[in-house]
Amino acid sequence: MSLASPRTISIPVPGSTLLEVEHLTVTFPTSAGPVDVVKDASFRVESGDTLGIVGESGSGKSMTSLAIMGLLPRGGTATGSIRLNGHELLGRTDREMRRVRGDKVAMVFQDPLSSLNPYYTVGLQIEEAYRAHNGGSRRNARTVTIEALERVRIADAARRVDHYPHQFSGGMRQRIMIAMALCLEPDLLIADEPTTALDVTVQAQILDLLAELQRETGTGMIFITHDLAVVSQVAQDVLVMKDGAQVESGTAEEIFSNPRAAYTRALLDALPRIDDPFDELKGAAR
């Protein structure tokens, strides 16, 4: 567990996995005593691969990603080990984490409308992210921004870069968030329920876009969702969480064809199938 200087975080330890989480526990103090919202989670993500984390609300999936970013809400503490390219992230100062955030690990959130500042243009918000890590002139940042918008297929990017978030549709806003995340060329992208707030058709487009961008850049991805159907489309590996605990993990094929935990089975059973008899739905997800 080397607490190397921030500069060396940029250089991956040779032979290391992109992300390695071991025995991660996140605790919050409550009036009823400390509560573990994430209990002893362990998983890894390889470059170019996608890990899907599935669970209901309150399962701890979002907290896991916030722990990786070092953005736990006030009062939360994380123990265990989170290694990015071989470098330990837990225990770093906020200053050190700031270099990691956005640049090495980027995050896309669930609700793109509230996740963008309504008072500033989307261009400005992407530019500031770029310049915070790469410096340079405003003009350069603007060029990069427009390119990023074009890559996520925002039409007429050169003009729309000066528009405000409320002037875009939900799907486009999510693309903008993705553009903002990817313009910094992070090693790892965490997408926390990126399609939950979107229409079904738009959802498909976003998933396609993410997959394509991932192929182009080789970014590793953690895809957090409650939606099993979505997971089946995007992830190579799946992690199932319930009440903070890791219920089951494995490749997508393993989980879907041969679930071992009762909870996982119950989740899968809750998905209606075309060959189900009409009069009966197998056990509820609880």
Place this chain on the structure above:
Amino acid sequence: MTLTILRRVLAAVGVLLLISLFTFLIFFWLSPDPAVQICGKTCTPERIDQIRTQLGLNLPFWEQYWQFLSGIFTGRTYGEGAAAIDCAAPCLGFSFQTNESVTDMIVARMPVSVTLAIGAALLWLLAGIGGGLLSAVKQGTGWDRGVMMTALAGISLPNYFVALLLQYLLVVQLRWLPFPQSVTFAEDPLLWFQSYLMPWLVLAFGYAAMYSRIVRTNVIDTLGQNFMRTARAKGLDGPIVLRRHALRPSLTPVVTLFGMDFAGLLGGALITETVFGLNGVGKLTADSIAKNDQPVIMGVTLLAAALVVVANMLVDVAYTYLDPRVRVKSA
């Protein structure tokens, strides 16, 4: 865009007209007969009637109202012949008790009210916004509690009480300040400053208390917004995040509030001016009410309302520039 502005202007004018009508109506019914007041001791019914005709008081209500309204734009003449009194536009009325046009009286006293308003505004913006920010950023700490306690006290203390208290402590007991006096800046800058200091403090205290509470709430709300999380997730520096992303959403509502409050103060701080003996529009109002000088009361009421309505309109327009979501959507 211009269409919306035009509509707002029309609405504002409408409200003003209504207020003027209402005010005129109330005082038409309630005020004692000015003719009697002017007539004085040696009065005869004929003389009263003469004065009434001269003042146009025998005309039907609507004609009187019309005369009043048109007088605002074109000026008015009271009476005829040798005893005619000219009231230049904008004529807000004529005070027969003091023999001056209301407009002149107000204009003479405006500088005091404006000085009071500006000085207090500077103080309360500084204290209010600063205090609110401090409280919000240091939420839960002793700083937060301290500032909020003070703010709570500030909104619970009536300003005449604070005025008395301050005057008792600073002037009578500690003798740090002299009794406030009516001097202009040109005559004696130091005394001018010393005379305005306590009224400024008293006014500012009340407003600062209110503003710091509002700013604190706004900033805390903003800090909990999702886009703040995004800003941090991008790896932005703490102070930058605060300054760039938190201030605008938090302070924009305060701007609109400030516009209204400031405009209200320009119409005279009645209580503060009375307590400190400052000869501003507020004191004029209080004195006129005590003397039952109806034209003055009417004029000041209309002016105060106009200021607030205009401020409201300006603030609305300003808001469309400050908040992108309110602007006309394109694409």
Place this chain on the structure above:
Amino acid sequence: MSTVPSELAVETEPKGVLPTGSAPTPARRVITTLRKSPAVVVSVCIIVFIVLLAVFAPVLSAITGWGPYDYDPSAIDSDLGGIPIGPLGGISAEHWLGVEPGNGRDILVRVAYGARVSLMIAVSATLITTTFGVIMGMIAGFFGGLADQVISRVMDFLMAFPSLIFMIALLSALPAGNRPALLVLVLSIFGWPYTARVIRGQTMSLRNSEFVEAARASGARPLKIAFREVLPNLRGTIIVLATLAVPSYIGTEAGLSFLGVGVMPPTPSWGQMISTAVGWYAVDPMFFLIPGTFLFLTVFSFTVLGDNLRRVLDAGDAAS
């Protein structure tokens, strides 16, 4: 890549949860939470004390032997212009909070009777404005359309009025009569829009919530929906508004009495007492300090209570 509809999701986070759309926080939980805050406990104690003072003013008068209008020339020194004899404005076993200079009236008893008047006016005005404001706000928010237009215009109009000036002018022009009733009337006329505006806003957002739609779909009549579905969810807001309205009216009434247009002498009122005290403030500061402190403590306590109620009710809504 197959596209599977996301209705097959395990469990969805409720989207767009309204802050006021959840079940009302049970009263017991509110009280337990509030009891833990020392500020609230102190404030409630002060309020209770003031209320008791007001209610039992005649009893207090009987105990001390002084009525609110009784002069006591022995307590003041007429040679020195009527200054109270004794320290701190004439505090003694006879007069627990001293006497008024010039006439020797017992301050404690006058403060108690003043509390009566102030509380009565403030509470009456609060009741009227809250009731009227809720009704108007709900009509405007629920039915929208023409009703909303009319009510909103009236509210805007009333709020644009320089109300202080108008109230003063109105009150000074009207004959003496029943001053407190007049004050309640004037305060209510200008006070209800503030309540109504908040209620209107909340009603409008509640109108679009799911349970109202469900009620509508089940064929319930609008009035019934309004009372059964919307009103209970406004309960918290109404309580907070009312609690914060009381100190506002106490303050306004005190201000009007201070200016001489509110409660007329000899009926005591805290604002009026402070007004009289202006002439004596340099030599007998207690005369303005005592009613002022009572005024401050009352307004302060109600505000603290209202603030904390709002905090607890907001948190309760958010938690559920």
